Amino acid sequence: MIASVMRSQKELWIEEHKDPRFLVRVHADKPSGPIPGFVDFLKEKQLNPEQTKIFDAGCGKGRNSIYLADNGFKVVGGDFAPKAVIDAKAKVGEQKNLEFREMDLGEPWGFEKEFDAVIDCDTSICLPNPEREQMIQSAHEALKSGGYYLFYGVARTELVNTNPGPEPNSVIFPETGKFEKQYTKEELIEVFARYGFHLINLVEPTGSDVVEGKQTTFPMWVAIFQK
Numbered sequence: 001m002i003a004s005v006m007r008s009q010k011e012l013w014i015e016e017h018k019d020p021r022f023l024v025r026v027h028a029d030k031p032s033g034p035i036p037g038f039v040d041f042l043k044e045k046q047l048n049p050e051q052t053k054i055f056d057a058g059c060g061k062g063r064n065s066i067y068l069a070d071n072g073f074k075v076v077g078g079d080f081a082p083k084a085v086i087d088a089k090a091k092v093g094e095q096k097n098l099e100f101r102e103m104d105l106g107e108p109w110g111f112e113k114e115f116d117a118v119i120d121c122d123t124s125i126c127l128p129n130p131e132r133e134q135m136i137q138s139a140h141e142a143l144k145s146g147g148y149y150l151f152y153g154v155a156r157t158e159l160v161n162t163n164p165g166p167e168p169n170s171v172i173f174p175e176t177g178k179f180e181k182q183y184t185k186e187e188l189i190e191v192f193a194r195y196g197f198h199l200i201n202l203v204e205p206t207g208s209d210v211v212e213g214k215q216t217t218f219p220m221w222v223a224i225f226q227k
C-alpha cells in the first residue's frame with residue numbers, strides 16, 4: 001500500500017511540475033507566508049546571512065530558496081521532480097550562494113551537521129510515512145547543533161473524515177490523488193520530539209491558499225523547532 005502511494009505521489013509531482021494545473025502556489029514567485037518572518041527571526045538570533053546555510057526541503061520551482069538567497073543566505077534547494085529543479089535553476093542562472101539539487105527527501109539525505117536551518121514549506125506533509133519520518137530524521141542529521149527547522153503545513157481539517165488517506169489524520173484529494181498529512185498539535189510536537197527537536201514557537205493563523213485550483217481557507221501551522 002505504502003509503496004503504491006509513494007510511487008503515485010512521485011508521479012503526481014513530476015506531472016504537476018511538467019504541466020502545472022492544480023498547485024498554483026508552488027509555481028508562484030512570492031515566498032511562502034512565513035518566510036519573511038523567518039528571515040527576521042534568524043537575524044534576531046544574530047545569524048549573519050552570509051555565514052548561514054539553509055536547506056529548502058521540497059523547493060519546487062525555487063521561490064523560497066531565491067528569496068532567502070536574495071536576502072544574502074547560502075541556500076541549497078532539493079526536490080525530486082526533475083522539471084522543478086530545471087525551472088528553478090533557469091530562474092537564477094549562476095548565483096554563487098544558491099544551488100538546486102534533484103533528490104528524494106524520503107531517502108537519507110546524506111548531509112551531516114551542515115546547515116543552520118531547514119525550511120519545510122508544505123513539503124513533509126506531502127510524504128506518506130515512513131518517508132515523512134525519514135525526512136525529519138535526515139533534517140535533524142543535516143542540522144548543526146542548535147539549528148532551526150521551520151515547519152509550515154496544513155492543520156487537521158474535516159477532509160481527514162470526508163477524504164481519508166492511508167494513515168491517521170491524512171487526506172487523499174479526489175481530483176489529483178495527492179496525499180496530505182494534516183497534523184493535530186499533539187502529533188506535530190510528538191513526531192518532532194521523537195527525532196530530537198524541541199518546539200520554540202508555534203502559531204496557528206487562519207490561512208488561505210489555492211488547493212486543487214480553488215481558493216480555500218484553513219488553518220496552517222507555522223512552527224519553529226530547534227535541534
Ligand SMILES: C[S@@+](CC[C@H](N)C(=O)[O-])C[C@H]1O[C@@H](n2cnc3c(N)ncnc32)[C@H](O)[C@@H]1O
Pocket residue numbers: 013014023025026027032057058059060061062063064078079080081084103104105106120121122123126127131
Ligand atoms: C506543495 S509543494 C511546495 C513547494 C515549495 N516548498 C513551495 O512552497 O513553493 C511540495 C513540493 O515537495 C516536492 N516533494 C514532494 N515529495 C517529495 C520527496 N519525497 N522528495 C523530494 N521532493 C518532494 C514536490 O515536488 C513539490 O515541489
